[in-house]
Each structure stands twice: as C-alpha cells, then as structure tokens.
Amino acid sequence: MLDKTTNKPAEDFEYCRTVIEKCRSEAAKRIIGQTQVIDGILTALIADGHILLEGVPGLAKTLAVKTFADMSGFAFKRIQFTPDLLPADITGTLIYEQAASRFSVRKGPVFTNLLLADEINRSPAKVQSALLEAMGEYQVTIGEESFELPKPFFVMATQNPIDQEGTYNLPEAELDRFLLKILLTYPSGEEEQRIIKGGGRIETIPVNRVFDAQKLDFCRSLLEAVTCTDDILRYIVSIVHVTRPDKDKKSAGVHNAAGFTGTSNLNRSRTDILKYLAFGASPRASIALSRCAKVRALFAGRSFVLPEDVKAAAPEVLRHRLILSYEAAADNVSADELIEKILSLMPVP
Template identity: 60%
Template sequence: MKEEGKKFEQSLAVINAVRERMAERIIGQNSLVDGIITAWIAGGHVLLEGVPGLAKTLAVKTFAELSGLTFKRIQFTPDLLPADLIGTLVYEGSSGGFSVRKGPVFANLVLADEINRAPAKVQSALLEAMAEGQVTIGESSHILPRPFFVLATQNPIEQEGTYPLPEAELDRFLLKLQVPYPTLAEEARIVTASASGALQNASDAKKTRVDPVFAPEALYSIRKDADSVRCDESIVQYIVSLVAATRPSPEGRKERKVRDDYQKYISFGASPRASIALHSCAKIRALFEGRDFVLPEDVKAVAPAVLRHRLVLSYEAGSDGLSSDDIVARILSLVSIP
C-alpha cells in the first residue's frame, strides 16, 4: 500500500474511533457527529439548531472529552455582559494596578449554549474571538488557545427574549447543523437504554468522563491528510457556480434561464467565504470516504450545512413556506454537475 494510503488509514482510524465512542452516549445523530468532526478538522465553528432534548450539549461535551481539549460551557442569557465572556481588568489593592482576569472563552472548545439569548454586544465580543482568535481586554489583545473551536446552540422554536444573530456573525460559522428528531427505532433504543441505565444524560456524563481517544496533536496530522486530497479544477468551478447561483446580482446570472424561478426568494446570497468552506468540507468528506480526490457528490453532501445560514431569504420565501434548505436543494438540482 502506498505511504499516502497508510496516512489516510491513520486518520480514518482516529475519525472512526471518535464516531464509535460518541455512539456509546448518543444514539443516532450521525450527521451531527460527522458535522462536528468536519468542522474540527477544517478549523471552523459550528452552529447547532434543534429543539431541547436532542443531545446537542451532550454531544459537544462528549467530543471535548474525546479530543482532549480544554472545555468551557457558557450559558447565554439576556443579562450576560461581554466581560462575563472574555474577562475583565481587576484592581489589585496590594499593587495599586490592574490585572487581567480571563473569561471562559479562553479554552480550546467553547460551548455557547443558547447563543441567541444574549444581546448584540455580547455576540460582537464572541465574533472577535471567532474571527480573529483573540480578544481585547482593556487596551491589550490576548491570543486565545490553539486550536480554538466554538460550538453554539440555539432553539428555533422560541422567539421571545431572543436576539437573532446578525448575518456577519452567522457567516463566521463554518457549518450550521440542523439536529433532527430521532427515528422511531432510535427513540425506542433511547428509551430502553435510559430505563436500563446504559444511556447517560449530560449530568451523568459530567460524573463519568471518557478518556481521550487521541492527542490534540493528531488534529494537525489529519488536517495535513485533508489538505492532500485533490480537488480538480472542474470541481472548483462547480463550487464557485453553486455559490454564485445564490447571489441576486448580475455576476450570478450566467445561468439566468434556470435561476429566475427561485431568484425572488433570495435577498442576499453567500460570499466567497462560502466557496472556501465548500472546498474545505468537500475535501474532508472525501477523506471520510477514504478517497484522495473530491467528487461532485462530496460537494452536494456538505452544501446544505455550509449554505443554509448564509442565505438571507426574501419576504416571498416566508410567505410561500420555503426555507434555506429548500432553496439550496433547488440550486443543487439546477447547476450543472461537471
């Protein structure tokens, strides 16, 4: 076997080990687990959206333990202040000066629970951390630990007392993962396992930690393998065409005849950051499949999670009952596959 194949085997062994260990606590939700692993390898952040009780927090905590990363959970509330997130200056009476007291954002993995419950100034503080990998306390900037990984959750069914995330911050998330209800078979397994005590909830998981399955240094080896996956120029053009098709502008109207039927549903489309994210995530999915080259199917598989939070839909979309996923599915069906 080629040396490259051996490297891929090592990376896949780590990825599959994480999948298997997470499955010991979380039944189903395979797309959630794979999405978290994908973003972790790509070095991006994740927004998790789903109703309460679908194991979002448990999945994040379990991944933090398996990865060996330092972990902090922040419960976002309307009265939260930026200092509660990033830290503040504290006056020291003995020295007559100020010292820095770092906040919980100084961790490798940060769980921002119910992020849309915090006001704009707190969300802006997190935006700097996500975008720049640093925070400003007083007049000084402080570098955050590396790697730095934010997983934020939000509840889609509650609107009162929430502050919708601005588009600028949504664009900083590499992926937005929809956490669905389990299937009937999966829910039956959850009930049975919970009744027998075999399934842990979030509080039990805190008492019984799992051992890391790999050292944090393994991340850089897996990233190197993902970077070595080949992406043909035709696939790059396909990615760019998909993203351009989301834009209600002259630059995105090269395939006008197939665009006009959904054009009215989009107010603002995705930026080049979406193209970069599609390219990176498609290569990682190819790695998941044990391939050293990207197929159009890889791009199509990751497109919904990459694009759904980057589209600003028009009033017509809401009145016709269409979601971002519906529009992305339409675009995927219309843009020519290389």
C-alpha cells in the same frame, strides 16, 4: 505506497478514516442517532471552523460536545447565554489591584479549546458580537492588549427554533463566521427506545480517548493535501454565485460557465430562485464549501474531492448564509429547499 496526486502515503488517508470511524464509534456509546452532530464537530475541527446547532431541547446538543471533550481530552467550557450577560463575562476584563496599584487581566471562559455557547440567541447583539474577534481571528482584545486563544479553538453554539420569546436574531456577520449550521431532528422510534433503556444517565457512560491534538494536526495536514481540481472549484463557485443577483459582469460570467444562461428553462429556474433571496452567500461560503468537501473526502479515506462531497456539504455550509426575502416567508420557502433546487439544476463536472 505514495498517492500519485498528493505525494502522501496512501496509508495516511486510510489511517485518518480509521480515526474518524473510532470517534463515531465512541460517540455512539452515549449519543444514539444524531450522527450528523459528531460528523459536524469533526468536520469543523479538521477544517478549523465553528458550528451552529439548531434543534428543540433534549436532542443531545450539549451532550455531544461534552462527549467529544471526553474523547479528545481538550479543555471544555460552557457559557449559558442570558439577556443579562455582558461581553466581559465571555472575553474577560481588567481588574484593578489596589495593593499593587495596577490593572491585571482576568481571562474569561472563551479561553478554552471547546466552547459551548448554549442558547446563543438568548443574549442581545452586543454580547453575541463579543465572539466575533475570537471566532474570526482566534484572539481576544482586553483593554489595549490582544491575547491569542488556545489551539485548537472551537465554538459550538446552540439555539432553540421554537421558543422565540426573549430571543435575539444572530447578526449576519456572526452567522457568516460559523462554518456549518446543523439542524437536529427527533430520533426514530427504535433510537428512542434505546435512549429510554439507557435509564436517562447516558452521560455517565465512559468513553475512550481516541482523538487528541496530535491526531487533529495529522488530519489537518492531510486536508491541505486533498486534491480539488479546477472543475470542482468552478462547480463550487458556480453554486455560491447562483445565490447572488447579477449586479456586475463578473458574476454573470460565472453563471455563463455554470450553464444558467443560454437555456431558457435554466434562466427561468434561476429567476425563481433569486426572487426568494435578499442577499446571497459571501466568498467565505466558497472557502467553507471547498474545505468541508475536502473533509468529506477524508471521511471516505480519499485524497481527492468528488462532486458528491460538494453536494453533501452544501446544505450545512449555505443554509445560514442565505438571507431570504419576504416573498420566501410568504410562500413558506426554506433555505434548504432553495439549496436543493440549485444543486439539482447545476451541471455536475
């Protein structure tokens, strides 16, 4: 039976939901708790993006991407970022062959499907920036020649929020390349007991191959068919525009549509939000929020986006794109708190 809004068989959306559930079930064999990591990896792959994981050591960040590599059969490589790492150690370099009197290309570890950039903030900006072209354009330039990266190409970067000695902040341009930023929390007491019962060798538990390139392409084809109405699009754009100062009439018009003008309480609330923001989210955030909301719809087996999908995706899409002011640091206000306030005030279509 065809879905009336997409002209796709309704069974296709249910099949996609089933594939996602199988991935969750297989991952649960090794990863106890931390379901948001597997959901984040699936979301980023289907939406063709990358994710940044932030959490203390020992929360299965590395295990999650290794597990997904085993579940999918995609090529996997890991780069341990250190202060002495060089850009060529990531992208590759030209090697001179004396016998042939010519240069040849030696490709770096970035040429893979799943790339784990472990503790990415351990290296200075020039090394971090070596990933900009790869993450944005899915190609790498070595010498005078550009090389396409394998498809799919997915970067999962990790950083430790508590050990800041010898670390470097990620450039804003690179942060904006990440589709999602996921915060990992400690497991519950019950989950930790299950981890201990595993004997500390959870990574050796076998998993079945339940996700491959063919299924990824199938899910991506459905993603393009998921319906996002004009009302939902206005809702997404309004959420993102609220994070920006009124520097031109265009943004002011969006705030009018969002309902932030004409009501003194809402105006006052928006003023309270903006004082904590130095810079807001870019149009890339609106695109990311739209695509992630569509993936959320696929997770539920739906062919259309609901406002709840947008609300669920907003924190992970926006938290790393908002640059907080000194006043936010002084008042101990986080990006997540600002996002929560924006969502609570924004009229829902």
